Amino acid sequence: xxxxxxxxxxxxxxxxxxxxxxxxxxxxxxxxxxxxxxxxxxxxxxxxxxxxxxxxxxxxxxxxxxxxxxxxxxxxxxxxxxxxxxxxxxxxxxxxxxxxxxxxxxxxxxxxxxxxxxxxxxxxxxxxxxxxxxxxxxxxxxxxxxxxxxxxxxxxxxxxxxxxxxxxxxxxxxxxxxxxxxxxxxxx
Amino acid sequence: xxxxxxxxxxxxxxxxxxxxxxxxxxxxxxxxxxxxxxxxxxxxxxxxxxxxxxxxxxxxxxxxxxxxxxxxxxxxxxxxxxxxxxxxxxxxxxxxxxxxxxxxxxxxxxxxxxxxxxxxxxxxxxxxxxxxxxxxxxxxxxxxxxxxxxxxxxxxxxx
Numbered sequence: 001x002x003x004x005x006x007x008x009x010x011x012x013x014x015x016x017x018x019x020x021x022x023x024x025x026x027x028x029x030x031x032x033x034x035x036x037x038x039x040x041x042x043x044x045x046x047x048x049x050x051x052x053x054x055x056x057x058x059x060x061x062x063x064x065x066x067x068x069x070x071x072x073x074x075x076x077x078x079x080x081x082x083x084x085x086x087x088x089x090x091x092x093x094x095x096x097x098x099x100x101x102x103x104x105x106x107x108x109x110x111x112x113x114x115x116x117x118x119x120x121x122x123x124x125x126x127x128x129x130x131x132x133x134x135x136x137x138x139x140x141x142x143x144x145x146x147x148x149x150x151x152x153x154x155x156x157x158x159x160x161x162x163x164x165x166x167x168x169x170x171x172x173x174x175x176x177x178x179x180x181x182x183x184x185x186x187x188x
Numbered sequence: 189x190x191x192x193x194x195x196x197x198x199x200x201x202x203x204x205x206x207x208x209x210x211x212x213x214x215x216x217x218x219x220x221x222x223x224x225x226x227x228x229x230x231x232x233x234x235x236x237x238x239x240x241x242x243x244x245x246x247x248x249x250x251x252x253x254x255x256x257x258x259x260x261x262x263x264x265x266x267x268x269x270x271x272x273x274x275x276x277x278x279x280x281x282x283x284x285x286x287x288x289x290x291x292x293x294x295x296x297x298x299x300x301x302x303x304x305x306x307x308x309x310x311x312x313x314x315x316x317x318x319x320x321x322x323x324x325x326x327x328x329x330x331x332x333x334x335x336x337x338x339x340x341x342x343x344x345x346x347x
Contacts, residue, residue, distance in 0.1 A: 059257050
């Protein structure tokens with residue numbers, strides 16, 4: 001790793017500063033942004049994308065970010081912008097899959113692709129949950145993933161969603177109820 | 189207690205339960221719940237937590253993924269920059285290789301002369317009138333000179 005990148009990681013250089021450096025042609029500064037935000041993006045993607053494609057979709061999010069970073073005006077936080085980009089890439093992934101007429105037995109194929117499936121007791125549940133989550137309306141999906149995948153507290157989620165705490169809690173309950181319904185229909 | 193109060197209480201109960209699952213304080217369905225529906229929702233949250241246990245990326249994976257992204261980005265950039273160069277005909281600019289550009293110009297001139305000679309040198313100037321006529325000698329000579337100049341420019345060693 002380049003020494004510049006290490007310096008960026010060690011010190012508390014802001015996202016905005018790293019973006020500025022990247023716009024000036026410093027590729028290493030994007031590397032630092034990448035390492036900083038990779039865990040969040042990866043975690044969110046693994047909740048909604050089949051295991052075998054999680055890495056690819058995560059990479060696509062960051063490549064898209066590099067491509068459009070010059071147009072990023074900093075009107076929102078970089079993390080918020082990246083979050084929207086992740087949602088867009090996930091949606092794009094499913095549009096692409098639908099065009100290719102994903103076979104109905106896709107979850108079985110996904111299970112076969114995992115080498116340690118015998119050891120994974122929650123594999124079937126994970127596939128069902130992933131499918132159910134992916135089919136929820138975006139607002140419901142978001143509120144569940146902001147808490148479970150991104151690890152945000154409910155007051156932070158309220159701020160991110162430009163809402164108040166009560167409304168956010170109510171949205172969360174409705175989202176979980178919708179998830180429950182989807183799961184029931186999955187097993188029917 | 190109004191319906192609204194009861195609804196708020198259920199919302200808070202569920203979000204508190206979500207917090208305790210994520211903080212590692214709860215890993216089984218709660219003993220008491222406001223109602224049966226709240227209990228099923230709590231069970232769904234437990235399933236979600238169990239199906240997706242916290243997964244940390246190790247530093248080797250992070251490094252590999254980072255290198256992959258940068259490499260894919262560079263490849264995309266190379267591809268993106270190639271097309272405008274081709275369409276801008278940068279490879280023909282005099283600054284790059286003057287003799288190639290001149291030779292290309294001569295070849296184009298020779299081509300134009302050969303194609304348009306029947307029209308240019310016919311008496312009526314129309315294609316129909318020119319059909320079947322031979323290409324006049326002057327046009328052939330001009331095209332030949334242009335071809336020779338082009339060949340000379342292409343084969344000439346760089347000084």
